[in-house]
Amino acid sequence: MPYVANTAEDQRAMLDSIGVKNIEELFASIPAELRLKRPLDIPPALSEMELTAHMAALAKKDAPAGEKICFLGAGSYDHFIPAVVDYVASRGEFYTSYTPYQPEASQGNLQVFFEYQTLITQLTGMDVSNASLYDGGSAAAEAVLMAISATGRHSRVVTAASVHPEYRQILATYLANLGIELVTVETPDGVISPETLAKVVNDQTACVLIQQPNFFGCLEPVEAIGKIAHEAGALFAVSVDPISLGLLKRPGDYGADIVVAEGQSLGSPMSFGGPYLGILACREQFVRRMPGRIAGETVDRRGKRCFVLTLQTREQHIRREKATSNICTNQGLFALRAAVYLAALGPQGLRETAELCLRRSHYAAEKLATDNGFERVFAAPTFKEFVVRAKGGDVEDMLVRASEAGYLAGIPLCMWYEDLADCFLVTVTERRTPEEIDGLVGCLNQVAAIHA
Amino acid sequence: MRNTRATQLLFELSKSGRRGVRLPAADVPEVPLADLLPTDALASAPPPLPELTEPELVRHFTNLSTQNMSVDTHFYPLGSCTMKHNPKRNERLANLPGIIDLHPYQPADTLQGLLELLWNLQEMLAEIAGLPAVSLQPAAGAQGEMAALLCAAAHFRKLGQQRTKVLAPDSAHGTNPASAKMAGFDTVTVKSTPAGYVDMADLESKLDLQTAVFMITNPNTLGMFDRQIAEIAKKVHEVGGLIYLDGANMNAILGIARPGDFGADMMHFNPHKTFSGPHGGGGPGAGPISVSKVLEPYLPVPVVVRDENGFHLEYDRPESIGRVRSFFGNVGVLVRAYCYIRTHGPDGLKRVSENAVLNANYLLSKVKHIFPVPQGDRCMHEFVASGAKLKNDRGVSAMDVAKRLLDYGYHAPTVYFPPIVREAMMIEPTETESKETLDAFAQTLFRISEEPADLLQEAPHTTSISRPDEVQAARQPIVAWSPKV
Known part of the structure; x- marks a missing residue:
């Protein structure tokens, strides 16, 4: 029992103080017939040394980024994490604390949340941000629920096939029992056609949810889309790649009402998909409809500036079924990571990171497309991801061979898009060097030659 | 000692031209930006x-960081939150590159170690729950509640039954009714008896063929095991409803009683509580769910399965509710839970609960003379003391006591929850605290109870701030810094 301090002597003294003979008596309220009458059937205890060896053996069966060169993306990215992020997040005072119910004992966390919220408003150009949600996907669903309540329109939500398929799946799950129609416009050209969109957005539409850059890495015609949404009285919700905002116009600058993002890119490891960071920001008029924790500035009884959780009457612990959401935690530690990351990069660092992604991914796309085996699928401009068609077919087999050669070369799209069954999505972050890109291209050309 | 300069806001410390990170040159042929992206998409400045x-x-x-209390630095008896020690080996092991630097869409053959771990965790949670089918996907307890309720809704839809109601006791966590609403149900509140148990007559009067689910926390939010549970399950099942167990309080019954054995059809775990995942200043947590065989087809996708070729993710489950979050789930939290369970084994987990319950009962025996515990002399892993007498006699509230505890170097208990106890102070010591800590805490509570009212009403006195004006914060919200004009 490595973490329990009670000795046999302590236990005896404690039982005497309670007035019972043994620990068993403390469980008298659980009827005998409801008890488990055997030990749990789980593996026996391991010492720290044994556990360490066991975990090392498991980890050895995996091929982490670094061992295989990672060109995978689609919402989870191998961006560089400065050491200062890990250092700060490993402070026990941060990671072993909890939700700041007692502001006097939590000014560290509360100020971090306030700084995080401010950084997110600076990044997105929106007025207000909450203190974070679980991940980009559920944040997108929460944004839609927020739009439904803000507009009072309970019949239709419009999104596009160019939004991350898993985000759309989450949205469909969240809406499944609420009687709201989810309309998904097809995007055969890799981006939304404003004409197609305009046909399905009507005066009953609560919101139009898009992604910028979209799932295929392409830039959507955001201003035209926003106009269509607003002319119908719908809210315009955008899921963004935070790194792209080092270069691209901010959603607040092109009329978005609600912005969500997967914040993993901002200083958190890929960690097989989680924990991540759900970013949600909006215009000021919707602040009381936001889900999740929000930190606010105030003064204490001596007039000193300080921070508290605020607007709590939106939340489940007070409003119960009338709350804006059932969420009761934020992702405090990952909001902290994002805050340190953004402050460490600053405007220039973020811009340079975005530019590196852009330049190197375009270099990769061009090199790949010059080979006969591959072609770019969409003409729309891209940021750090792009879709490639393997003319020789069998994408999955090619990707397996590339993986055997040391490259996680891309994500096959067959799982989500029937018409893109011979395509894969390639992602180039700032971490991928020109040498690695050349290596990838060489490797893919070789495997394509096998298929030719 | 306090460095107030360094803790100004980042934005006040900022100076144009400084930077914390430098990046390499692109080292690819230089192309004008305008050739790569349309200029109308570009921002004029970062x-x-x-x-x-x-x-x-x-x-x-x-x-x-030094302005936080934390488990690493202070006793943190925040009831319902299970603020136990966060083992350092778990931090080290969860950060192994072969665990943490993995992309969610890597091919399964490059993930066999992690998938094996996650598969085994599914099996272990199923065994601890006594419910055979597990989804590790939900990102938090509240999301687990919603996911399981959506499974229940899919189940009733398949049966062709229109069940619109979810019942939950008035002592339930606020997430229960909020999750039910998000899953498309109407919520109905069931009364508790003064002792905190489900009022059976009230429950029976509200059960009907529209009842989909009864959500119950057991041990409940008063820290009591509701021994009517088998009878409750029987009544709910008789009308065709299901039992949801809110697993927030599993720290009391590991290896002692299993929800599946006492009538639950579905439940969530809070690995950040029960299995020692650090709370991270509010998160991340995780909310894996365990359900009965009947509900298994509806679980979110993917789940980890094992076959002759090893481990892989199974997506093809036509009756699945879909997804509640992206990718696999809060894997980092799940890995820590795995490490925790493997560290303890079957006997160790049982010892965890025994000592959690022993510590809580011991503290109750020391505290009840100072602050009455309406539920009686026994509890499970936590108890709820009432400050009503102090409030009546001297105008000192539970919040005043909570604030004063901070001065003495203790985090406060959860106050004013559950609402069925006046001036509630919900105290959960956890098994990782020593007898000496509990003795000192009880003595401090006694000392506080004797202190002058005005001293308590203005507490805390030693923290960097005291009694923030929350009304002003909500009335005129300032939720982001802006430059002074």
């Missing part, structure tokens, strides 16, 4: 983020 150097950042955040 976002106006603050500009600081690494040393400034380190000093800023390190000093901010």
Whole structure:
């Protein structure tokens, strides 16, 4: 029992103080017939040394980024994490604390949340941000629920096939029992056609949810889309790649009402998909409809500036079924990571990171497309991801061979898009060097030659 | 000792031209930006983020950290939150590159170690729950509640039954009714008896063929095991409803009783509580769910399965509710839970619960003379003391006591929850605290109970701030910094 301090002597003294003979008596309220009458059937205890060896053996069966060169993306990215992020997040005072119910004992966390919220408003150009949600996907669903309540329109939500398929799946799950129609416009050209969109957005539409850059890495015609949404009285919700905002116009600058993002890119490891960071920001008029924790500035009884959780009457612990959401935690530690990351990069660092992604991914796309085996699928401009068609077919087999050669070369799209069954999505972050890109291209050309 | 300069806001510390990170050159042929992206998509300038150097950042955040109480630094008896020690080996092991630097869409053959771990965790949670089918996907307990309720809704839809109601006791966590609403149900509140148990007559009067689910926390939010549970399950099942067990209080019954054995059809775990995942200042947690065989087809996808070729993710489950979050789930939290369970084994987990319950009962025996515990002399892993007498006699509230505890170096208990106890102070010591800590805490509570009312009403006195004006914060919300004009 490595973490329990009670000795046999302590236990005896404690039982005497309670007035019972043994620990068993403390469980008298659980009827005998409801008890488990055997030990749990789980593996026996391991010492720290044994556990360490066991975990090392498991980890050895995996091929982490670094061992295989990672060109995978689609919402989870191998961006560089400065050491200062890990250092700060490993402070026990941060990671072993909890939700700041007692502001006097939590000014560290509360100020971090306030700084995080401010950084997110600076990044997105929106007025207000909450203190974070679980991940980009559920944040997108929460944004839609927020739009439904803000507009009072309970019949239709419009999104596009160019939004991350898993985000759309989450949205469909969240809406499944609420009687709201989810309309998904097809995007055969890799981006939304404003004409197609305009046909399905009507005066009953609560919101139009898009992604910028979209799932295929392409830039959507955001201003035209926003106009269509607003002319119908719908809210315009955008899921963004935070790194792209080092270069691209901010959603607040092109009329978005609600912005969500997967914040993993901002200083958190890929960690097989989680924990991540759900970013949600909006215009000021919707602040009381936001889900999740929000930190606010105030003064204490001596007039000193300080921070508290605020607007709590939106939340489940007070409003119960009338709350804006059932969420009761934020992702405090990952909001902290994002805050340190953004402050460490600053405007220039973020811009340079975005530019590196852009330049190197375009270099990769061009090199790949010059080979006969591959072609770019969409003409729309891209940021750090792009879709490639393997003319020789069998994408999955090619990707397996590339993986055997040391490259996680891309994500096959067959799982989500029937018409893109011979395509894969390639992602180039700032971490991928020109040498690695050349290596990838060489490797893919070789495997394509096998298929030719 | 306090460095107030370093803890100014990042934006106040910022100075144009400073930076904390430098990046390499692109080293690819130089192309004008306008050739790569349309100019109307480009921002005229990067976002106006603050500009600081690494040393400034380190000093800023390190000093901010010292303004938190945490489990590493203080006794943190925050009821319902199970603030136990966060084992350091779990931090080290969860950060192994072969565990943490994995992309969610890597091919399964490059993930066999992690998938094996996650598969085994599914099996172990199923065994601990006594419910055979597990989804590790939900990101938090509240999301687990919603996911399981959506499974229940899919189940009733398949049966062709229109069940619109979810019942939950008035002592339930607020997430229960909020999750039910998000899953498309109407919520109905069931009364509790003064002792905190489900009022059976009230439950029976509200059960009907529209009842989909009864959500119950057992041990409940008063820290009591409701021994009517088998009878409750029987009544709910008789009308065709299901039992949801809110697993927030599993720390009391590991290896002692299993929800599946006492009538639950579905439940969530809070690995960040029960299985020692650090709370991270509010998160991340995780909310894996365990359900009965009947509900298995509806679980979110993917799940980890094992076959002759090893482990892989199974997506093809036509009756699945879909997804509640992206990718696999909060894997980092799940890995820590795995490490925790493997460290303890079957006997160790049972000892965890025994000592959690022993510590809570011991503390109750010391506290009840100071602050009455309406539920009686026994509890499970936590108890709810009432400050009503102190409030009546001297005008000192539970919040005043909570604030004063901070001065003595203790985090406060959860106050004013559950609402069925007046001036509630919900105290959960956990098994990782020593007898000496509990003795000292009880003595401090006694000392506080004797202190002058005005001293308590103005507490805390030793923290960097005291009694923030929350009304002003909500009335005129300032939720982001802006430059002074």
